[in-house]
Amino acid sequence: MALIDKTEKRIMIASGAVMALFLFSVLYAKGKYKSDVPECIPYNKAYTEPRVNKLDDSTYQVFAVAQMWQFQPSEIYIPVGSEVDFFLSSKDVVHGFNIAEKNVNMMAVYGNINKTTVKFEKPGVYKITCHEYCGTGHQNMQAEVIVNYPTRH
Numbered sequence: 756m757a758l759i760d761k762t763e764k765r766i767m768i769a770s771g772a773v774m775a776l777f778l779f780s781v782l783y784a785k786g787k788y789k790s791d792v793p794e795c796i797p798y799n800k801a802y803t804e805p806r807v808n809k810l811d812d813s814t815y816q817v818f819a820v821a822q823m824w825q826f827q828p829s830e831i832y833i834p835v836g837s838e839v840d841f842f843l844s845s846k847d848v849v850h851g852f853n854i855a856e857k858n859v860n861m862m863a864v865y866g867n868i869n870k871t872t873v874k875f876e877k878p879g880v881y882k883i884t885c886h887e888y889c890g891t892g893h894q895n896m897q898a899e900v901i902v903n904y905p906t907r908h
């Protein structure tokens with residue numbers, strides 16, 4: 756008698772195929788559309804101190820910390836053409852981190868650091884909004900990336 760019956764085997768093969776397809780799609784999108792796939796990086800307390808680090812004239816790191824009901828830093832000033840690594844964490848509950856104009860969609864989770872990289876080629880004010888319900892102040896939870904002055908060449 757087989758340990759797993761035929762139906763079970765079929766289901767396992769089918770779900771394996773679905774997972775493989777999903778993984779393939781993500782990698783395909785990453786390559787073809789150059790979309791940056793957010794990643795979860797090892798937890799490090801250093802990332803939970805809100806700040807903006809300037810690495811050079813066009814490369815920045817933002818340690819974004821979400822908490823009820825604000826993001827810190829709440830205003831991020833960078834020059835046009837900057838590439839920004841966002842390291843996201845939460846001080847309390849689960850929050851969202853959405854930059855609609857840049858297709859950024861991340862979760863801020865206590866005890867976790869999520870990272871994504873965004874390039875800001877055009878000047879403007881990019882709204883960061885919390886898109887995960889987190890309590891009574893949820894709808895006011897936002898921050899801004901202000902891209903308003905040119906890089907020197």
Ligand code: CUA
Binds near residue numbers: 823890893
């Ligand atoms: Cu934070 Cu909704």
